[in-house]
Amino acid sequence: MNVKTLKESIHKPFLNLTDGGINHFYGDVMLFAGKLFETQVENVPFWFQRHFPLDYRTEIIKETRLFQYAVQQPSALPAALASPSWNALVDRCKDWHTLSFESAQLVVRVLFLLGFYEYAIDLLERDAHVQHTAPGWNRLMVAAAKVKIHRSGFLADGQMSAVVESLNSCVTEKGASLRTRLSAHQHLFLIHLIDFKDLQGAERHIAGAKQMLSELDGEMSAFERNVRVSSWYRAAAMIPFSKGDHSDTRAYMDKCESIALGLQPANEFERLIKQDLLYSVYESSMKAAVGSGEIAKAHEIATQQTKRFSFDAAAYFELAEVCMQMGDARAAAAAFHRAAVFGPPGTAHAFFMAAQCYRDQNLPTHALRSLNACLRADELAVSASDELEELAGAAFPFLLEAAV
Numbered sequence: 001m002n003v004k005t006l007k008e009s010i011h012k013p014f015l016n017l018t019d020g021g022i023n024h025f026y027g028d029v030m031l032f033a034g035k036l037f038e039t040q041v042e043n044v045p046f047w048f049q050r051h052f053p054l055d056y057r058t059e060i061i062k063e064t065r066l067f068q069y070a071v072q073q074p075s076a077l078p079a080a081l082a083s084p085s086w087n088a089l090v091d092r093c094k095d096w097h098t099l100s101f102e103s104a105q106l107v108v109r110v111l112f113l114l115g116f117y118e119y120a121i122d123l124l125e126r127d128a129h130v131q132h133t134a135p136g137w138n139r140l141m142v143a144a145a146k147v148k149i150h151r152s153g154f155l156a157d158g159q160m161s162a163v164v165e166s167l168n169s170c171v172t173e174k175g176a177s178l179r180t181r182l183s184a185h186q187h188l189f190l191i192h193l194i195d196f197k198d199l200q201g202a203e204r205h206i207a208g209a210k211q212m213l214s215e216l217d218g219e220m221s222a223f224e225r226n227v228r229v230s231s232w233y234r235a236a237a238m239i240p241f242s243k244g245d246h247s248d249t250r251a252y253m254d255k256c257e258s259i260a261l262g263l264q265p266a267n268e269f270e271r272l273i274k275q276d277l278l279y280s281v282y283e284s285s286m287k288a289a290v291g292s293g294e295i296a297k298a299h300e301i302a303t304q305q306t307k308r309f310s311f312d313a314a315a316y317f318e319l320a321e322v323c324m325q326m327g328d329a330r331a332a333a334a335a336f337h338r339a340a341v342f343g344p345p346g347t348a349h350a351f352f353m354a355a356q357c358y359r360d361q362n363l364p365t366h367a368l369r370s371l372n373a374c375l376r377a378d379e380l381a382v383s384a385s386d387e388l389e390e391l392a393g394a395a396f397p398f399l400l401e402a403a404v
Contacts, residue, residue, distance in 0.1 A: 003341060004064055010311050010342060011060045014052075014114065015069040016077060017085040024311040025279075026050070029272055033110045034085025037092060043102045044269070045179065046224055047109050048276045049231070052345060054152035057115040059344035063377065073119040074111075096123050101134045108141050117145040136176035139166050140184055147187060150195075164191060171208065178219065182212035182228075189235060199242060206236050223263060223270055227277060230259040234284050246292035253288050257281050279309060286318060290325060298322045306338070313343040313350070320353065333357035333366075340373065348378035355387065364391055 001009070012020025013027040017034035020027060029048055036044070061070050071077050074090045082090070092099065092107045099107065111120040124138045124145075143166045149155040150163070170176055170184035185208040192201035213228055220228070237252035260281045265271040282301050289298035302319040309315045320335035333354045340350035351374035358367035371388040374381050 037088035136173040185209040
């Protein structure tokens with residue numbers, strides 16, 4: 001199987017909710033989410049944690065050259081390419097004004113998974129019935145979409161103040177559900193910690209999230225409660241981590257991992273939720289290990305991630321970064337190459353980083369090949385272009401002499 005066919009087989013669920021032929025965890029998530037539309041199951045009180053970058057879909061289309069899937073909203077996909085699940089999504093979007101709150105939640109969540117953030121915002125800002133049945137929820141989801149757009153580098157920093165104002169109103173709005181207020185606190189926690197570097201503000205919102213969990217306790221199943229509590233511990237661990245307190249970080253992460261491992265899924269949805277949660281748990285544990293200087297432990301965790309999520313580019317990126325920390329340029333290059341093969345996201349960046357590893361090993365030919373592959377994935381990669389010219393000149397000076 002060539003690389004193009006491999007990428008299509010892995011990523012096809014993200015293009016039209018159709019099985020691509022390779023068993024891939026996040027592809028399974030997409031297929032399951034699509035099937036929810038067909039089965040009319042709507043009441044899903046919580047959701048998967050991982051969403052892909054805004055340009056993820058664009059990268060898939062570019063690398064597989066399946067340009068017929070380049071649409072900005074579900075209804076624009078040609079009928080011949082649409083799966084039954086995709087058509088069900090299109091129908092729900094058309095009926096947006098009449099959807100129940102539960103159905104509207106499902107539509108927005110799947111649009112987020114597919115990367116249609118702008119279209120989701122358009123739907124949410126319409127005068128929908130759901131605005132009256134679930135106060136604050138529309139604003140929460142618009143803010144969540146804009147945060148994702150910001151994280152992908154497509155929202156100006158100045159616009160984040162309006163997002164924060166909207167999320168703060170979700171926390172205080174009369175009639176807003178506990179789940180809406182909990183989610184608003186969680187978003188505000190990350191914004192204050194990551195974007196504003198405001199530790200005090202982050203501590204205020206992680207405490208607010210804990211209070212919401214306490215008030216929500218009687219409304220949740222045991223499974224939902226444990227998912228949310230485990231997630232809270234993982235987020236809370238970021239506070240001592242930011243302070244350099246590795247002991248408290250480890251204590252929070254141990255609690256988070258223990259709860260996640262103890263989850264008892266009762267159905268396919270809960271099984272996928274547990275697996276998604278464990279990915280995030282181990283990712284955070286790996287970063288905590290790197291932060292505390294436990295590089296061997298970080299390498300063990302990262303290696304296990306590539307086995308659990310064997311077609312996930314992000315897992316190989318993490319392994320490559322740990323290998324670089326260990327000074328193992330050869331292993332890092334191999335991991336970056338795997339990330340490039342299974343990407344997107346980050347195919348061009350993976351090839352570029354592989355080239356750096358080859359340069360460290362004094363393997364200029366390998367580095368040149370990787371830089372060339374980087375430019376095939378992203379012709380606007382200026383750093384790769386400059387480095388390719390420099391490296392080619394050093395490795396093959398007679399070419400430059402001939403050009404003169």
